[in-house]
Amino acid sequence: MQKRNNYTEIEDFLDDKSFQLWILSKIDEQGWEEWTLENRQRAKLVQDARLLLLAMKVPVNNISSSELNTALQSTWIKIEEKESTKKGNQIYPIKYLRQYWIGIAATLFFAFLSVWVYHYQYNINHTVVTYNELIEDNSEGLVEQTNNSNKPQIITLSDGSSVLLQPNSKLSYPKIFIGNERKVYLSGEGFFEISKNPKRPFLVYANEIITKVVGTSFRVRAYSDQPNVEVLVRTGKVKVISNELVGNSKEEIVLLPNQALRFLRSNLHFNKITNITEDKILVSSVGNIEQLSFEFTDIPVAQIFKTIEQAYLVDIDFPKDKLKDCHLTTSLSDQPLSEKLKIICKSIGNETSFEMNGNQIVITSQGCN
Structure with missing residues (x-):
């Protein structure tokens, strides 16, 4: 006879590794499902053990100790009320009374447990805001750019802002920004350099x-399968707030x-995090674009282009012979990529221009002024 045929308590099932494997991993090597259906009383015991095992695997950080104590106290109050109404009316053997009250306690416990699990699952499903939910609420006719390559891609927006979009990430944005705000939607990771326009704030929904x-x-890191969303500022000032889809919090950081x-x-x-150097996770994730300096004092143009290539992981083709003697002094720290290139070309002069095609940049010039 199988050992489980002698199981009479929930604890017996919880100690059985094959039962755990069946409930938690859907692997039924020992024929638990068929065995359970052979007996109605057995099925009830298995169901109670299943609920308790699943509850033990639910993270408890979403329910406070005070809430748990309140729920348990409520359970025993209900039991005592039941007992007081029955007392004196009927006399039962102690054995049957004990089984009766245990049954009530178990019923109330599992009712509470079911509500707890339901609310936990509800909170998880309704606090995780997905990229698709965000873009569905937009009616501007968005363009979606997905980076399926193994290196970052540059996206230039209609206002001149640029986004360095990391692999396995995507960005939705309007062809032309209209209205009083410039809105884009990110899934994954992107480094943003925003063109200044005090009258039209730029918003990244992630x-x-x-x-x-x-x-x-600044950089935004917001992968849907990761537990945290991160924002890191390189220059300027940003404000971060909660999306209204996750609640009514007005907290602004x-x-x-x-x-x-x-x-x-x-x-x-x-x-x-006021000092990012003290956060190991942030330090390990900082890229070239967040570390390199764009302050240049009498620096050869070729070296400036090399710095841009390293920061944005782009390729810049320029007439090396014609620009070999060109040196520039300029500040490009708080400028989008396209603006950086405009400033460089204007500084070189002599009909210098640039053309961007994805991660390829071509500089045309007749030499320095």
Whole structure:
């Protein structure tokens, strides 16, 4: 006879590894489903064990100890009320009374447990805001750019802003920004350099948060399968708020250069990081574009182009012989890529121009002024 035929308590099932494998991993090597259906009383015991095992695997950070204590106290109050109404009316053997009250307690416990699991699943499903939900609410006729390659891609927006879109990421944006705001939608990771326009703020919608700026450079990391959303500021100032889809919180976090914010999706909490060098995760994820300096004093043009290539992972083709003696002094720290190139070409003069085609940039010039 199989050992499980002698199981009479929930604990017996919870200690059985093959039962755990069946419930948690859907692997039924021991024929649990068929065995369970052979007996109605057995099926009830298996169901109770299943609910308890699943509950043990539910993270408890979404329910406070006070809420748990309140629920348990409520359960025992109901039991005592039941007992007081029955007392004196009927006399049962102690054995049957014990089984009766255990049955009530178990019923109330599993009712509470079911509500808890339901609310936990409800909160998870309704606090995770997806990229598709965000773009569905937009009626501007968006263009979607997806980076399926193994290196970053440059996207230039109609206002001159640029986005360095990382692999496995996508960005939706209007062909031409209209209205009083410039809105884009990100899934994954992108480094933004925004053209200044105080009258038309720029908003990046990324899962549960909205990053609002006028003109600055910053990174947003918002992958739907990761527990956190991060914003890191390189230059300027940004404001980060919760998306209204996850609640009515009006909390607003202001970030300055070299500050960051980590939004914890599990509890909708903002964690502001005032010194990114003390955060190992942020330090390990910082890219060239966030580290390289764009302040140039009497620097050869060829070296400036090399810095841009390293930062944006682009290829720049320029007439090396004609520009070999060109040196520039300029500040490009708070400019989108296209604006950087415009400033360089204007500084070189002599009909110097550029053309961008994806990650390929061609500079045309007759030499320095």
